[in-house]
Amino acid sequence: MPRISELLGRDEPTFSFEFMPPRTPEGEENFKQALAELAPLEPSFVSVTYGAGGSTREKTVEIVRHIKDAHGLEAMAHFTCVGASVDELRETLEEIREAGIDNVLALRGDPPRGQTDWVASEGGLEYSHQLVSLLRDNYDFGIGAACFPETHIHAVSPEADLQYLKAKVDAGVDYLITQLFFDNALYYDFVERARAIGIEVPIIPGIMPITGYGQIKTITGLCGASLPEHVLGELDARAEDREAVAEFGVSYATMQCADLLAHGAPGIHFCTMNRSPATRAILSALRLWRPWDTSRTGLGEPRRPAVGA
Template sequence: MRIDELLDAGRSGEPIFSFEFFPPRTPEGEENLYAALRELRELGPDFVSVTYGAGGSTRGKTIEIVTRIREEFGLEAMAHFTCVNATTDDLRATLAQMQEAGISNVLALRGDPPQGQDRWTKTEGGLEYSRELVELIDREFDFAVGAACFPETHLDAVSPEADLDYLKAKADAGARFLITQLFFDNGVFHDFVARAREAGIDVPIIPGVMPISDYAQIARITTMCGATWPEHVIGELEARKDDPAAVAAFGVSYAVMQCADLLAHGAPGIHFYTLNRSPATRAILSALRLWRPWDAERTGLGEARKPPAPAA
């Protein structure tokens, strides 16, 4: 099923939940991936997504995994797709291959610079911007096209305002939904959505959440993507950094609270960055489904951000 259709159906009140995986580099890693998929499948995700390797290095593997997820696991799957190391004809050929495989959903991305390069430069005969890729897919193929967005502003953007202008151009070009970069401060997300709506971006914006499971790993990832930490979270992690089990337990607790707040205040769903692991994501999603924080009438959580009633 197309993800834009899933989101339309979810507007009746039930959020959608999705998991992101990456193509493993080794047979052992591939075995771990499919083990995680088997465990997470029991949670009934609305869709899963599979990333591209750096420089488009796992293009074929991404398509193989997405196809297997659909056929063997019975889950809807989305392929990430970038402009890196590909001419426009190459892009068209890969998109045709995806379409032939029965894939319905594509996340259109510019991609990171190829390995060994510090700055992005387009491939000769290729595309320079993700907006151009969105346009190409929307114009020539029948996919539900998603795009990425950055609550804390893309690292290459000259300003938050310019980043939003570019995001609107992607939505206008045919992106039917947006998935955010990971973040840990919900205030950043709520502010970003408000600014996006003011800018005329009206497509669903799905928050991307990465459970904290390893202190050093999450510090490295956030440094790479520019995500910031609330001060109180830094303090809690510092207090546990020498106890991996305590870090992981705190990570699950924090992600449950983070997701509950997002869902209580209108997020259409949650996209979990799983790092090809299942325990944390299983615990978080199970807790959310028991709690149902999006059901404001039952929980009252949604009242927190509503403005006070005017005085009589």
């Protein structure tokens, strides 16, 4: 199969799904059902996350291998440097390579549960650009990395965050996937600032459809993403009706994705939360709508819309 970087920049945008390793029997069933229902949509690729502190490392590799072997999909393993020495990182990378996995999303990772500060492990790495260098210098993987339209929660400033991102890209990153966001103007501004300092790799928007009122409040609180006031107002008006919240979430995400694709985004990476209905509905609508056909600037370089997003 082609590397993910080879899929970007073609005439059609990429559509990809993010899954999480399940932790409970119920979660296992949800994951299996979501995968069975989303695989027939033939995504460009899927990714599988690590738990906090690298807690699902072995499970992640196992699931990625299963997705590739059983479903014939290109699958990418998230890979962090938290909770491991360089020697241990190399051991896991050998497992990933032996499993036939070609693509890795290189991340610093979150602290283990119960810890607020990130501290490098003894004999380990401190920054994700060091992890990218380890990958690029020693392994033949396609390498993706994360970026943050609203600035990483631990960054001292937006400017410092961008310079840190450039160090990652210069170390050998092929493409970037953004943290979730709900205001497209944030993405357009971020891409413009990234290009201005010489970051030229494709930047794929990460989109999470809103499916639950409490859930999205918790997630945005943890990662520092903001909800626009008009979106908050619509959610507040539906707070007691879970089905109405989910219907609004699908509608909003569909419009958000259509605007991004019409203005040149190279693809959409859906955070599925191991559920399929919202992602299926949005992707089906987008493939019928084909908003990217209106773009005239190429799929690799978003242009600002004429009106606010």
